Amino acid sequence: MLNIAIFASGGGSNAEAIIRHLKDHAELSVRLIVSNRKNAGVLDRADRHNIEKLLIDRKGFYEEKNIITRLTTAKIDLIVLAGFLWLIPEYLIEHFPNRIINIHPALLPKYGGKGMYGHHVHQAVFDNKEKESGPTVHYVNEHYDEGNIILQARCPLTAADQPADIARKVLRLEHQVYPVAVEMVGRFIMEERN
Numbered sequence: 001m002l003n004i005a006i007f008a009s010g011g012g013s014n015a016e017a018i019i020r021h022l023k024d025h026a027e028l029s030v031r032l033i034v035s036n037r038k039n040a041g042v043l044d045r046a047d048r049h050n051i052e053k054l055l056i057d058r059k060g061f062y063e064e065k066n067i068i069t070r071l072t073t074a075k076i077d078l079i080v081l082a083g084f085l086w087l088i089p090e091y092l093i094e095h096f097p098n099r100i101i102n103i104h105p106a107l108l109p110k111y112g113g114k115g116m117y118g119h120h121v122h123q124a125v126f127d128n129k130e131k132e133s134g135p136t137v138h139y140v141n142e143h144y145d146e147g148n149i150i151l152q153a154r155c156p157l158t159a160a161d162q163p164a165d166i167a168r169k170v171l172r173l174e175h176q177v178y179p180v181a182v183e184m185v186g187r188f189i190m191e192e193r194n
């Protein structure tokens, strides 16, 4: 079995898509939901799906590093960031080399980096009159949105698309591609083990 932890700060619609995709999967299992916000919608989703959850604070995450113990106890093999807005500290990347992935709501390397999240991304895409957008799934390194790209999906934009329309189009694609990307990376890891 390959055990997955999903980290999310918000509503968790991507987390939901992944949980549903992997429900009853023979080899991959979402074991833990981690959030830095106690009112995050993703925590309700964890309850609904009967998945263990963990609320973290800055001191614990960046200084005490106690999350390692929780991840080890839950035998986590892969960390999936789904709208998690804190920078992943180096100790965690060292502990999970090529075992942390993220989804970003734009075609990286464009529109990435600190401060580029959620509606800020779609506003910038709109302001620059881009003809297309779409999510990027990538490995996580110590810089925001800079790790190796695993896959991208594209959707055309029209002149009539407002930032909210762009957000909706990209999010719909995220729900389609992220669960598949998670499954794919999970399989790579299992093949490496054998």
Ligand code: GAR
Residues within 6 Å of the ligand: 008, 010, 011, 012, 013, 014, 015, 082, 083, 084, 085, 103, 104, 105, 116, 117, 118, 121, 135, 171, 174
């Ligand atoms: C998603 O659009 C994701 O790509 C984005 O946050 C949203 C979370 O939505 N992530 C970033 O902007 C990271 N830089 P969700 O909580 O409904 O899955």
